[in-house]
Amino acid sequence: MANTALTRPSGLNAASLLSSLGGPLREWLPRQRWFAGKGRPVTNLSLLSATELYPGCLHLLVHTERARLPARGPSGMPATGDCYQLFVGLEETLPAHLGHALIGRADEGPWAGAVLYDALQDRRTTGLLLERLRRPGAAGPLRFECDTRSSIPAGLTPRLLDAEQSNSSVVYGDAYILKIFRRVQAGMNPDLEVPWALSRQGCTRVPAPVAWYGTSQPQDVTLGVLQPFVQGAADGWTLALQSLTAGRDFAEEAYELGRATAEVHLSLAEAFPRDTPGRSEHERLAKAMDERLDATARTVPQLAPYVPGLRAAFAGLAARGATRPVQRIHGDLHLGQVLRAGDRWLVIDFEGEPARPLKERRRPQSPVRDVAGMLRSFDYAARARRPWRPEWARRCRDAYCAGYAAQAGWDPRDEPEPLRAYETDRAVYEALYEAKHRPGWLPVPLAALARLAARR
Numbered sequence: 430m431a432n433t434a435l436t437r438p439s440g441l442n443a444a445s446l447l448s449s450l451g452g453p454l455r456e457w458l459p460r461q462r463w464f465a466g467k468g469r470p471v472t473n474l475s476l477l478s479a480t481e482l483y484p485g486c487l488h489l490l491v492h493t494e495r496a497r498l499p500a501r502g503p504s505g506m507p508a509t510g511d512c513y514q515l516f517v518g519l520e521e522t523l524p525a526h527l528g529h530a531l532i533g534r535a536d537e538g539p540w541a542g543a544v545l546y547d548a549l550q551d552r553r554t555t556g557l558l559l560e561r562l563r564r565p566g567a568a569g570p571l572r573f574e575c576d577t578r579s580s581i582p583a584g585l586t587p588r589l590l591d592a593e594q595s596n597s598s599v600v601y602g603d604a605y606i607l608k609i610f611r612r613v614q615a616g617m618n619p620d621l622e623v624p625w626a627l628s629r630q631g632c633t634r635v636p637a638p639v640a641w642y643g644t645s646q647p648q649d650v651t652l653g654v655l656q657p658f659v660q661g662a663a664d665g666w667t668l669a670l671q672s673l674t675a676g677r678d679f680a681e682e683a684y685e686l687g688r689a690t691a692e693v694h695l696s697l698a699e700a701f702p703r704d705t706p707g708r709s710e711h712e713r714l715a716k717a718m719d720e721r722l723d724a725t726a727r728t729v730p731q732l733a734p735y736v737p738g739l740r741a742a743f744a745g746l747a748a749r750g751a752t753r754p755v756q757r758i759h760g761d762l763h764l765g766q767v768l769r770a771g772d773r774w775l776v777i778d779f780e781g782e783p784a785r786p787l788k789e790r791r792r793p794q795s796p797v798r799d800v801a802g803m804l805r806s807f808d809y810a811a812r813a814r815r816p817w818r819p820e821w822a823r824r825c826r827d828a829y830c831a832g833y834a835a836q837a838g839w840d841p842r843d844e845p846e847p848l849r850a851y852e853t854d855r856a857v858y859e860a861l862y863e864a865k866h867r868p869g870w871l872p873v874p875l876a877a878l879a880r881l882a883a884r885r
């Protein structure tokens with residue numbers, strides 16, 4: 430059935446747009462996987478930019494404020510803000526095939542009575558995005574650019590992924606994948622910056638961006654990146670669970686993954702500046718970890734019994750003298766961020782931990798932090814299947830570190846204090862992440878934190 434595009438006056442006046450869209454969006458946003466802070470009502474919504482992509486389809490950047498969970502008791506509910514990228518369709522009646530994309534009905538303003546829907550679910554929108562990316566140019570404040578060495582064919586069929594994601598991704602004819610950033614921050618997104626720099630470096634472990642788009646209004650923001658789709662690949666998390674279910678070992682794969690990680694780290698060290706941190710830098714890092722622990726324990730009270738033991742891990746980092754030079758790293762490395770194509774591992778998603786400020790995510794850091802992220806991931810996988818097989822995770826840890834050492838020339842296991850501190854910090858991050866997004870998974874990082882706190 431053809432869509433019936435809305436033909437009401439379409440002057441993109443922020444106040445009138447908001448009067449129509451604000452109510453339904455405030456209800457819909459907190460239910461989205463990529464929305465930070467589930468279950469917290471949006472207390473304020475404002476429009477940063479609105480662009481008509483085609484009649485009845487708006488590209489929006491919205492700023493939301495939401496009630497912060499009270500730290501102690503119900504008093505004082507300060508608001509915090511985030512910016513999101515949305516595609517909103519407006520129809521008089523929603524065609525049946527878009528029923529699942531419904532956002533709500535505008536009950537006020539010039540669009541009163543119109544149906545709002547998530548226009549990323551509409552192939553007209555995803556098809557148009559590819560068309561724009563194929564040819565550099567502008568649409569209102571949006572800027573579309575591409576690598577002039579690439580030639581992207583027209584008319585590839587779009588398919589929106591329904592994976593558990595922090596963003597939204599569209600696959601085009603199994604040839605390309607477009608990642609559309611949902612929560613955006615001012616500045617170049619590392620998921621464009623890093624793969625681009627690595628491709629210039631000749632690194633073949635990371636799919637290279639072929640096109641991207643962003644806006645310079647109200648500030649420079651990366652909004653989406655197109656890269657080749659790796660066909661027939663499986664992600665590391667799926668493969669690890671398959672191995673556990675079948676009672677198979679994963680050490681050989683883990684070894685190769687360690688080598689791949691080291692190869693990416695070596696390329697990153699070439700592509701971006703490095704630095705050698707002094708004692709004061711370790712103290713600053715340990716303090717930041719301590720503060721994150723305290724903040725998390727306020728939101729996740731189950732953490733409280735372990736706090737004193739966990740502090741010891743951070744004190745170990747502060748006391749430690751020289752360690753690895755800092756450099757750009759992946760920043761959120763886990764089994765879901767690696768793809769195995771044939772017998773080769775590739776690394777994706779260089780955005781870093783989505784909850785951290787962009788400035789912090791782009792800062793040079795210890796490569797041990799990435800290693801710790803992957804080690805935590807083996808523990809996650811082992812605990813996601815019954816019976817729990819700690820020896821599976823142990824073998825993966827050793828094999829991964831051995832593979833890393835073979836490629837990098839240094840073994841992460843020879844850095845016990847940083848490794849423990851980074852693993853602890855990562856598990857604290859995971860506890861907060863799970864409490865916010867997947868409370869059923871909270872026992873996984875909590876079990877690790879109990880173990881790390883007991884280690885003296």
Ligand SMILES: Nc1ncnc2c1ncn2[C@@H]1O[C@H](COP(=O)(O)OP(=O)(O)O)[C@@H](O)[C@H]1O
Pocket residue numbers: 590592593594595596597598606608636656657658659660662664765766768777778780
């Ligand atoms: N280049 C690619 N080729 C094949 N699949 C990919 C590629 N990039 C991402 N994917 C798939 O899309 C999923 C989500 O990608 P990711 O960049 O991790 O998004 P998010 O940050 O939203 O989690 C991945 O788990 C992977 O399955």
Ligand SMILES: O=P(O)(O)O[C@H]1O[C@H](CO)[C@@H](O[C@H]2O[C@H](CO)[C@@H](O)[C@H](O)[C@H]2O)[C@H](O)[C@H]1O
Pocket residue numbers: 593594595596666761763764765766778782783802805806807809810859862
């Ligand atoms: O969405 P992203 O891939 O950027 O990462 C976020 O979500 C991940 C979960 O989807 C989360 O990872 C945690 O769970 C994984 C299993 O689902 C496990 O492999 C990871 O080790 C564990 O950290 C990640 O922390 C979060 O940033």
